[in-house]
Amino acid sequence: MYKPVKLTDDVFYVGVNDRRTHLFENIWPIERGVAYNSYVIADEKVALIDSVEIGQVEKYLKKIKAIIGDRPIDYLVVNHMEPDHGGSIDIIRKMYPEIQIVGNKKTLPMLEGYFGISDNTLEIKEGDCLHLGKHTLNFYLVPMVHWPETMVTYESKEQILFSADAFGSFGTLDGAIFDDEFEFEYYRDEMRRYYSNIVGKYGSPVQKALDKLANLDIKMIASTHGPIWRKYIKEVINYYDKWSKYETEEGVVVAYASMYGNTEEMAEAVARELAENGIKHIRVHDVSKSHASFIISDIFKYRGVILASPTYCNELHPNMEALTSKLVHMGVQNHYLGILGSFSWSGAAVKKLTAIGEQLKWEIVGESVEEKHALKSNKYDACLKLGTAMADRLKQDRK
Numbered sequence: 001m002y003k004p005v006k007l008t009d010d011v012f013y014v015g016v017n018d019r020r021t022h023l024f025e026n027i028w029p030i031e032r033g034v035a036y037n038s039y040v041i042a043d044e045k046v047a048l049i050d051s052v053e054i055g056q057v058e059k060y061l062k063k064i065k066a067i068i069g070d071r072p073i074d075y076l077v078v079n080h081m082e083p084d085h086g087g088s089i090d091i092i093r094k095m096y097p098e099i100q101i102v103g104n105k106k107t108l109p110m111l112e113g114y115f116g117i118s119d120n121t122l123e124i125k126e127g128d129c130l131h132l133g134k135h136t137l138n139f140y141l142v143p144m145v146h147w148p149e150t151m152v153t154y155e156s157k158e159q160i161l162f163s164a165d166a167f168g169s170f171g172t173l174d175g176a177i178f179d180d181e182f183e184f185e186y187y188r189d190e191m192r193r194y195y196s197n198i199v200g201k202y203g204s205p206v207q208k209a210l211d212k213l214a215n216l217d218i219k220m221i222a223s224t225h226g227p228i229w230r231k232y233i234k235e236v237i238n239y240y241d242k243w244s245k246y247e248t249e250e251g252v253v254v255a256y257a258s259m260y261g262n263t264e265e266m267a268e269a270v271a272r273e274l275a276e277n278g279i280k281h282i283r284v285h286d287v288s289k290s291h292a293s294f295i296i297s298d299i300f301k302y303r304g305v306i307l308a309s310p311t312y313c314n315e316l317h318p319n320m321e322a323l324t325s326k327l328v329h330m331g332v333q334n335h336y337l338g339i340l341g342s343f344s345w346s347g348a349a350v351k352k353l354t355a356i357g358e359q360l361k362w363e364i365v366g367e368s369v370e371e372k373h374a375l376k377s378n379k380y381d382a383c384l385k386l387g388t389a390m391a392d393r394l395k396q397d398r399k
């Protein structure tokens with residue numbers, strides 16, 4: 001029944017859309033859903049590249065059947081074991097008992113651990129090839145882009161890189177599956193939010209992977225999430241290069257916590273002064289309203305960060321605590337930091353934010369401002385000064 005979606009004459013898209021899940025990994029809001037991508041290569045041998053989250057396995061199997069009919073599947077290549085791709089492995093094996101599951105030495109223990117599968121597996125090593133007939137699969141290990149077993153598969157006849165989670169994006173594929181069937185901008189921010197939150201901790205493994213793949217001629221990047229890239233290949237590789245090196249643009253993310261509005265007032269004073277000083281990209285987030293994934297995504301884009309928090313039981317506001325511990329855990333690098341705090345009897349927020357900035361090795365800009373009780377004119381002026389200092393620091397990089 002399904003009209004095949006062709007990457008080339010023998011290579012097909014068989015992924016599914018998920019518009020029901022609210023939180024990807026039960027953490028990240030996905031208002032625009034997510035796609036779990038999988039691919040079939042129908043040659044003398046049939047290979048399936050990755051599978052899909054188990055909830056949609058029935059639809060997935062129908063799509064596979066629509067392409068190969070009653071032919072058996074010879075190989076299931078498991079580039080990544082995470083259950084949003086590996087979740088259907090057991091069912092696929094039951095449907096296709098002869099199938100050989102292809103992975104590397106880190107994949108196979110996971111197969112056994114998750115599914116008790118230890119037979120009919122094929123262990124490949126870096127640079128190994130698997131011939132399907134006209135098509136040849138070449139395997140490259142890219143550990144920690146996103147799990148230790150992650151690998152990518154390059155089909156050398158059609159020059160397609162099956163890239164696992166790399167170059168993936170949140171967002172379902174709404175009719176359009178290839179990047180020349182929609183406007184790139186529609187996915188760019190969600191791609192960065194996906195990268196920064198899911199893969200962002202692993203900048204150095206991403207750099208190693210990019211180096212390893214640099215000499216491949218790539219006509220298509222077929223990731224496990226989001227669009228298939230065939231028009232914007234250079235662009236998405238450049239984005240990955242930039243993000244994994246923590247390269248940022250001129251702009252400021254102002255992230256504040258505030259229960260009763262005092263800290264918010266300080267944050268807004270700084271934001272206004274940034275604009276007065278010619279900073280065009282200012283993103284203000286209330287950490288109790290914006291999910292951390294959006295703030296982190298913006299922080300991966302813009303170099304300046306203002307963190308503002310009231311003191312709360314001698315600590316940071318809990319939502320600021322959550323955001324900053326995520327930033328520390330991810331080791332986000334190369335930012336300028338301005339700090340604001342508010343308190344009523346003994347302030348701790350500025351001290352704590354300063355310690356976090358030092359831990360992250362971010363450059364602390366200007367004089368941090370901490371106000372007791374309501375915002376008064378001298379501290380208001382200090383907020384303006386901090387805004388000017390941040391703008392000046394960013395503008396120094398224009399040269």
Ligand SMILES: Cc1cc2nc3c(=O)[nH]c(=O)nc-3n(C[C@H](O)[C@H](O)[C@H](O)COP(=O)(O)O)c2cc1C
Pocket residue numbers: 257258259260261262263264310311312313314315342343344345346347348373374
């Ligand atoms: C639950 C709670 C705990 C607080 N803990 C402290 C504290 O440990 N030290 C302090 O100086 N002020 C504390 N405060 C006072 C706030 O830091 C102060 O009112 C601040 O101005 C609030 O900023 P906001 O208006 O941006 O929420 C606390 C306030 C609340 C509601």
